[in-house]
Amino acid sequence: MKSINLLLYKKKSNFVLLKYEKPIFYISVSLLSLFIIVSVFSIVAGIIFMNEINIKKTTERELRNSIQSSHVEEGLYLALFNKTSEVSKILSTNPKLEEKLNEIYKLTGVGGIKVSSLNVDRDLHTHITMVSDSAQSLDNFISAFEQEQNHLSNIRVSGISRDKTGLYTFSLDFSFKKS
Amino acid sequence: MIKQVYIHFHWISLSKKADMNTKLLLRMIDPYKKLIFSLISVVVVLYLTVNFLMPKLNDIFEIQKQNKSESELVKTLGDKLSILKGINKEDTKLQLEKISLILPDEKNIPYLFTTLDFLAEKTGINFESIDFKSGSILKAEAPISRKVPVRGRAETYRMIEITANFKGTEEQTNDFLTNMYALKSRVFLPKRVNIKIKEDNIRSVNVLFETYYSPLINTLGDVGSALPKFSPSLNNILSQAVQEEIYEGEQGVAVSTAPKSNLFTY
Numbered sequence: 001m002k003s004i005n006l007l008l009y010k011k012k013s014n015f016v017l018l019k020y021e022k023p024i025f026y027i028s029v030s031l032l033s034l035f036i037i038v039s040v041f042s043i044v045a046g047i048i049f050m051n052e053i054n055i056k057k058t059t060e061r062e063l064r065n066s067i068q069s070s071h072v073e074e075g076l077y078l079a080l081f082n083k084t085s086e087v088s089k090i091l092s093t094n095p096k097l098e099e100k101l102n103e104i105y106k107l108t109g110v111g112g113i114k115v116s117s118l119n120v121d122r123d124l125h126t127h128i129t130m131v132s133d134s135a136q137s138l139d140n141f142i143s144a145f146e147q148e149q150n151h152l153s154n155i156r157v158s159g160i161s162r163d164k165t166g167l168y169t170f171s172l173d174f175s176f177k178k179s
Numbered sequence: 180m181i182k183q184v185y186i187h188f189h190w191i192s193l194s195k196k197a198d199m200n201t202k203l204l205l206r207m208i209d210p211y212k213k214l215i216f217s218l219i220s221v222v223v224v225l226y227l228t229v230n231f232l233m234p235k236l237n238d239i240f241e242i243q244k245q246n247k248s249e250s251e252l253v254k255t256l257g258d259k260l261s262i263l264k265g266i267n268k269e270d271t272k273l274q275l276e277k278i279s280l281i282l283p284d285e286k287n288i289p290y291l292f293t294t295l296d297f298l299a300e301k302t303g304i305n306f307e308s309i310d311f312k313s314g315s316i317l318k319a320e321a322p323i324s325r326k327v328p329v330r331g332r333a334e335t336y337r338m339i340e341i342t343a344n345f346k347g348t349e350e351q352t353n354d355f356l357t358n359m360y361a362l363k364s365r366v367f368l369p370k371r372v373n374i375k376i377k378e379d380n381i382r383s384v385n386v387l388f389e390t391y392y393s394p395l396i397n398t399l400g401d402v403g404s405a406l407p408k409f410s411p412s413l414n415n416i417l418s419q420a421v422q423e424e425i426y427e428g429e430q431g432v433a434v435s436t437a438p439k440s441n442l443f444t445y
Contacts, residue, residue: 021214028217028224035224035232042235049242056249063256064402070263071399076271077262077406079395083278084413084420086336086393087366090282091416094368098356101372105349114376121371 095124100176104128110144112137116169124176127158132168151177255405262406274417280425281366283392286339290428291390294365295343297426302354304347304384312340336393340370344385352382362419364426365390 067074100120108115112132119127132138138160145155152174160170208215283290292309299306347355352374359367373385409417 018211018214021217024217025213028220031224032220035228038236039232042232042239046235046239046242049239049246053242053246053249056246056253059253060249060256063253063260066260067256067263067402070260070266073263073266073268073271074399074406075396076268076275077266078399080271080275080278080417081407081409081413082396083275083282083393084409084417085407086391087278087282087362087420088413088416090336090366090368090391091360096360097369097372098353098360101353101356101374117373117375119371119373122369 095122095178097122100124100126103176107145107148108141110137110141113141124178125173126175127171127173129169129171132170133166135168138168138170145172145174153177252403256403259406274421277420277425278417280364280427281362281420282336283365284395286337286392290365291339291341293428294426295367297364297428298355298358298367299345302347302358303351304345304355307344307346308342310342312342336391338389338391340387340389341367342385342387344383346381346383348380349382352384356386359388362416362425363423 097120101118104115104118104120104126108118108128108130112134114131115128116131117129130141132141142157145152149155153176155172155174158171158173160168162168295306295309298304345355356369356372358364359369367388367390369386369388371387375383377383
């Protein structure tokens, strides 16, 4: 028997976990305490949250009833909002062509040149037909127009002709750069 | 008898042996009792955490989430109710009537013609012709615009394409085109303008434009949904529409729909 005890004590001293017996014990006690605290906390939190939800559900029901009784006001408000936002969308998605026409008038208001027709569309593509009795005026106009590269694009002379009376007709295509 | 005595003694010896073994075992584990307690408690805590505490904590998080969404819903409903309480029914009706002159609920062809005549009279231009794009005045064929992004209440506006030819001076033409956008009458937007300038500086204008109408909403949607709020730009449009004197058109005369004997008379 003594020999067995001796053997056990000998083994005890060799058993590696025994060296950390105290820390392991403290850790396990801490874990146990933590478990108890968290369990208690979760139960209390659950009760508090459930209570809050019940109060809010009651408030929600009361609010819903009040809103339902104001359905006429809601209908009027939504109709007004929808109409106004649609008007806003319609106006904002379309460029003001009359402003572009004024710009074209300014650009083409050069001596010796007369605009005979102009087309402008919503994509701001423009086609102008102009007449002039002098080739020099025409050349001056084209040179002046080339300076407008900042806010115009795709400037292209699409045709120049002269009739028997010596009147020059030329057409110009360009686009306004969208701001 | 001898056999029974033998069994009895054998039993005693066995019990003694077992007792000794227990004692031996107790003595063996005595130095490890703290360690064994620790390990058992860790295992038990882990088991309870995984099987009971974690699901419970998940439930708590779910309840908390539900609580949060309930708070948001109550806030939304509260905001909605405060907006609704602040609405003056008569004022809103008046605003709606005004904005409906700019964007009518229906295509309202008589109003469309009288508005164009009003604009022509106001700016001094002379219409030579007004043509509707084929099919565009039929409700089913009128092109539909993109959807208005109001949750649960998507309504669309529809457009009617019209081509008009008119004559006028430069000033009159510009006035006419400017007045189309000015929110002083039903809104018309030019899509394409062709101007021919004649010898006497009179312009012959061909304009393709669109006018719009938008049916009123017919459902309110969910009570819990939030009300959209007027942005500053929407408020600007609304206040402009309310302050401006918008052309209202003439009251149409009711025409009898009773059958008549001669098709070629009014």
